[in-house]
Amino acid sequence: MNRSMIRYILGMVLAVEGLLLLPVCLAALYYHEREGLYYLWTAIPSLAAGALLVRKKPESTVFYLKEGCVSTALSWILLSLIGCLPLWISGEIPSFSDALFETISGFTTTGASVVPSVEALSHCALLWRSLTHWIGGMGVLVFLLAVVPMSGGSHMNLMRAESPGPSVGKLVPRVKSTARILYLIYIGMTLLELILLKLGRMPTFDAVCITMGTAGTGGFGIKSDSLASYSVYIQWVVSIFMLLFAINFNLYYLLLLKRVKDALSMEEVRHFLGIVGAAVLVVFVDILHHCAGAFDALTKALFQVSSIISSTGFATADFNLWPPVSRCVLVLLMFVGACAGSTGGGIKVSRIVILLKAISKEFHSYIHPHSVRRVKMDGKPLDDYMLRSTGVYFATYMLMFAASFFLVTLEGRDAVTGFTAVAATFNNIGPGLEAVGPAANYGGLSLLSKWVLMFDMLAGRLEIFPMLILFHPTIWKEALESRRKRLKKQ
Amino acid sequence: MLGIQKEAPKGLKIIIVGCGKVGSTLVEQLAREGHDITVVDKRTDKLQELTAQYDVMGIEGNGASYSIQKEAGVDKADLMIAVTDSDELNLLCCTVAKRSGNCAAIARVRTPDYSREIGYLREKLGLAMVINPELESASEAARILFLPTALEVDSFAHGQAELIKIKIPEGNILDGMTLAELGRRISQDILICAAERDGHVTIPRGSFTLRAGDMISFSATRSVAKQFLSDIGFKTDQVRSTMIIGGGKSAYYLAQQLLNVGIAVKIIEINRARCEELSVLLPKAVIINGDGTDEGLLREEGIDRVDSVVALTGIDEENILLTLYVKRVSQAKLITKINRITFREVITNLDLGSVIYPKYITAEAIVRYVRGKKNSMDNNNIESLYHIFEQRAEAIEFHIDGVSDVTGRPLMELPLKDELLVSSIYRDGKVRIPSGQDVILPGDTVMIVTTHTGLNDIRDILI
Numbered sequence: 001m002n003r004s005m006i007r008y009i010l011g012m013v014l015a016v017e018g019l020l021l022l023p024v025c026l027a028a029l030y031y032h033e034r035e036g037l038y039y040l041w042t043a044i045p046s047l048a049a050g051a052l053l054v055r056k057k058p059e060s061t062v063f064y065l066k067e068g069c070v071s072t073a074l075s076w077i078l079l080s081l082i083g084c085l086p087l088w089i090s091g092e093i094p095s096f097s098d099a100l101f102e103t104i105s106g107f108t109t110t111g112a113s114v115v116p117s118v119e120a121l122s123h124c125a126l127l128w129r130s131l132t133h134w135i136g137g138m139g140v141l142v143f144l145l146a147v148v149p150m151s152g153g154s155h156m157n158l159m160r161a162e163s164p165g166p167s168v169g170k171l172v173p174r175v176k177s178t179a180r181i182l183y184l185i186y187i188g189m190t191l192l193e194l195i196l197l198k199l200g201r202m203p204t205f206d207a208v209c210i211t212m213g214t215a216g217t218g219g220f221g222i223k224s225d226s227l228a229s230y231s232v233y234i235q236w237v238v239s240i241f242m243l244l245f246a247i248n249f250n251l252y253y254l255l256l257l258k259r260v261k262d263a264l265s266m267e268e269v270r271h272f273l274g275i276v277g278a279a280v281l282v283v284f285v286d287i288l289h290h291c292a293g294a295f296d297a298l299t300k301a302l303f304q305v306s307s308i309i310s311s312t313g314f315a316t317a318d319f320n321l322w323p324p325v326s327r328c329v330l331v332l333l334m335f336v337g338a339c340a341g342s343t344g345g346g347i348k349v350s351r352i353v354i355l356l357k358a359i360s361k362e363f364h365s366y367i368h369p370h371s372v373r374r375v376k377m378d379g380k381p382l383d384d385y386m387l388r389s390t391g392v393y394f395a396t397y398m399l400m401f402a403a404s405f406f407l408v409t410l411e412g413r414d415a416v417t418g419f420t421a422v423a424a425t426f427n428n429i430g431p432g433l434e435a436v437g438p439a440a441n442y443g444g445l446s447l448l449s450k451w452v453l454m455f456d457m458l459a460g461r462l463e464i465f466p467m468l469i470l471f472h473p474t475i476w477k478e479a480l481e482s483r484r485k486r487l488k489k490q
Numbered sequence: 491m492l493g494i495q496k497e498a499p500k501g502l503k504i505i506i507v508g509c510g511k512v513g514s515t516l517v518e519q520l521a522r523e524g525h526d527i528t529v530v531d532k533r534t535d536k537l538q539e540l541t542a543q544y545d546v547m548g549i550e551g552n553g554a555s556y557s558i559q560k561e562a563g564v565d566k567a568d569l570m571i572a573v574t575d576s577d578e579l580n581l582l583c584c585t586v587a588k589r590s591g592n593c594a595a596i597a598r599v600r601t602p603d604y605s606r607e608i609g610y611l612r613e614k615l616g617l618a619m620v621i622n623p624e625l626e627s628a629s630e631a632a633r634i635l636f637l638p639t640a641l642e643v644d645s646f647a648h649g650q651a652e653l654i655k656i657k658i659p660e661g662n663i664l665d666g667m668t669l670a671e672l673g674r675r676i677s678q679d680i681l682i683c684a685a686e687r688d689g690h691v692t693i694p695r696g697s698f699t700l701r702a703g704d705m706i707s708f709s710a711t712r713s714v715a716k717q718f719l720s721d722i723g724f725k726t727d728q729v730r731s732t733m734i735i736g737g738g739k740s741a742y743y744l745a746q747q748l749l750n751v752g753i754a755v756k757i758i759e760i761n762r763a764r765c766e767e768l769s770v771l772l773p774k775a776v777i778i779n780g781d782g783t784d785e786g787l788l789r790e791e792g793i794d795r796v797d798s799v800v801a802l803t804g805i806d807e808e809n810i811l812l813t814l815y816v817k818r819v820s821q822a823k824l825i826t827k828i829n830r831i832t833f834r835e836v837i838t839n840l841d842l843g844s845v846i847y848p849k850y851i852t853a854e855a856i857v858r859y860v861r862g863k864k865n866s867m868d869n870n871n872i873e874s875l876y877h878i879f880e881q882r883a884e885a886i887e888f889h890i891d892g893v894s895d896v897t898g899r900p901l902m903e904l905p906l907k908d909e910l911l912v913s914s915i916y917r918d919g920k921v922r923i924p925s926g927q928d929v930i931l932p933g934d935t936v937m938i939v940t941t942h943t944g945l946n947d948i949r950d951i952l953i
Binding site for chain 1 (some may be wrong): 503526527528541542545547552799944
């Protein structure tokens with residue numbers, strides 16, 4: 001295994017994190033908050049450590065998918081460990097586990113919080129939480145790919161490990177340009193939402209935080225009631241942008257190229273919008289008599305459906321109190337998730353579509369045992385490898401879900417709490433139902449549950465395998481072996 | 491990787507159709523030079539292999555179809571290179587691309603039927619370049635056979651200068667001589683450009699001591715090169731007879747070139763029908779129908795008496811074994827064609843003599859064109875480019891059009907990169923081997939030998 005290359009990438013990640021912490025320090029100056037010092041004290045050492053690690057160029061640049069996965073997983077763990085330090089040291093979140101939970105929840109764009117009263121947090125902490133959403137949404141390694149000059153072809157392995165979805169296509173021949181285009185679209189849409197929120201007379205600090213939370217499909221609010229106290233206009237803007245950020249970014253690229261026809265015929269997006277439409281209709285009808293009129297019901301239904309399916313997790317109402325059908329629909333949407341190639345989480349619409357098509361193919365082969373039928377997506381036949389890997393992904397997902405569910409119920413709460421806590425973290429949503437519902441938080445869970453959920457959040461964001469591969473004996477053997485060899489040489 | 495290399499300047503947008511041997515080699519080389527590459531092929535597995543290994547985009551489908559070309563971005567592409575197995579498909583690809591986009595097109599055309607009409611095809615279809623790997627490798631083999639003591643011969647400065655690779659044998663007078671001594675005692679007019687020892691290629695300085703077993707490349711004008719070789723005790727006559735084993739397309743092209751200068755050619759081919767075709771095409775050659783790997787047949791046909799043997803069968807392993815066998819039984823000059831296999835270090839260690847790699851020859855020709863095209867916006871133009879020592883060093887010829895940092899100053903004062911040498915200057919129809927006092931002037935053609943890859947501009951020779 002190419003350890004020197006992994007070290008180099010981790011160094012870059014540290015440096016990027018150091019830079020990310022700096023705007024928080026500026027905000028601290030503006031709001032005269034002493035907490036800013038802790039951010040500065042974290043930023044400087046991580047910049048220095050990053051620079052130190054990057055100074056020595058890697059001996060070899062050979063880089064395979066294995067290294068891509070390992071360095072992605074390690075990068076995310078490192079990001080979270082460093083990112084939680086200011087929250088922990090400043091005492092705003094006194095327990096280390098809680099601070100780490102909050103940070104992982106931020107970077108993985110989950111938005112599950114352990115903080116009982118968000119209003120008590122400093123501006124620094126609020127801004128930092130939202131910033132982690134923003135960078136975690138598109139991915140820190142994709143960011144590295146976009147800004148750091150590089151050569152060689154193996155970087156696709158980094159992008160493949162970090163980007164959501166069953167397959168990662170390039171928009172243009174080079175990874176670097178692809179990563180740049182993605183970030184430019186991302187930044188453009190973020191600015192657009194910011195402007196629209198400002199037009200709704202939202203305070204600037206709130207607008208910045210909420211925009212970053214939406215863009216990364218994160219869901220950390222800056223008020224305990226999430227978005228319930230903002231105007232209807234703001235709620236609509238946020239609803240629509242949550243959906244926009246949950247759509248495959250390839251669509252925006254096609255639109256930029258003026259290939260409108262190709263953009264509109266993207267199968268995954270059409271299914272996604274279909275699911276959203278159906279879900280909104282069901283929830284709307286179901287909650288109609290709980291709300292103050294049809295428009296209010298529509299606003300709430302649309303907001304909550306967008307929020308859950310895009311894996312954001314903002315709330316304008318305590319949907320824990322909604323009738324069972326709506327609660328059920330929302331929980332199901334948690335699993336569906338956003339489109340591949342977006343900033344959202346979940347199983348992804350494209351995987352669901354592929355699975356459904358595979359099922360229909362299976363039916364077909366029962367009726368006509370000798371028939372030949374290729375499963376198609378976007379008019380192109382899918383190869384068997386893709387079908388198989390989607391199936392395996394789904395099976396692994398279910399197994400991990402079952403294991404986490406069991407571990408979380410050990411603390412003796414009701415099954416709905418345990419089930420939705422795992423569903424809401426594994427799919428990077430945020431709030432679940434009952435004890436982890438939108439009006440409550442994750443602070444009351446036991447230590448074991450918190451660590452299980454932290455692992456779930458990372459595994460969910462990186463699509464399971466890059467995270468699990470860290471535990472594969474071969475990886476350990478190789479990592480230890482190369483160290484032993486080096487010691488021998490010395 | 492990350493930050494190790496300087497960021498490549500903006501590359502060309504290139505579409506490559508077909509990822510066989512030549513296609514993959516092209517992807518490897520052009521991707522390294524920082525171009526935006528899209529590969530089109532019908533085989534998904536091949537595409538996946540390439541896209542996993544290099545920073546390129548793959549599109550599955552028939553490269554000659556308009557919709558696939560559009561998906562590959564033909565309307566914005568600078569260059570279309572068609573290198574599938576089929577000549578007709580390649581020509582169709584380029585024709586479609588010329589009509590639908592505004593790009594230059596390069597096609598690989600191998601069949602002798604078309605290659606005779608290459609000028610016509612190029613003009614009528616508006617192709618930038620037509621490449622024929624078989625013909626190119628045959629020409630390379632022929633150049634070596636004309637000067638059989640050399641391992642490789644590349645020509646420069648419109649054929650006036652040559653870059654010749656030789657191996658220093660045991661007991662040669664060069665053994666133990668430094669380059670400075672060589673200049674004083676034997677010849678001032680040759681320049682050792684690169685040397686390989688124990689698998690490592692360097693651009694040697696004056697203090698470098700030559701040893702038996704070193705491979706060296708030197709540049710000189712044609713007549714000086716012959717004189718130098720005979721001074722150090724090498725034979726310089728061209729071969730009188732050649733036995734070609736394997737009667738494919740390149741055998742045909744080679745035989746034709748050799749027969750033209752009066753070298754006797756014998757071709758051994760296993761396929762009877764092909765033998766008959768060859769006997770019609772090459773009436774002066776002796777065509778033998780038989781298995782070229784049959785020891786008895788080779789002896790019967792006088793393998794131990796022939797001047798030179800060229801192994802051109804379609805199977806690399808057979809070619810290598812044949813060469814190793816002939817080396818044992820005769821003193822003949824040996825040339826081996828290697829098409830596919832990539833264990834270059836092993837092949838170098840086998841000491842096969844001259845080895846020809848058609849896929850690299852083709853890729854080289856295209857890379858030369860691409861670098862030239864990229865520079866056509868600037869002042870400097872690459873006239874020719876050769877990879878020497880199995881791609882571990884490059885010899886590049888630049889035409890100097892304008893005044894720049896490198897012109898008008900004595901070479902010794904220029905801050906040149908390490909492992910880089912200005913090996914000849916072509917001025918007013920004459921080639922000069924430069925010393926430290928020489929200057930580069932606008933209008934010159936300058937040859938650079940270096941182990942750095944990807945030099946695009948003459949100014950790149952400076953630190």
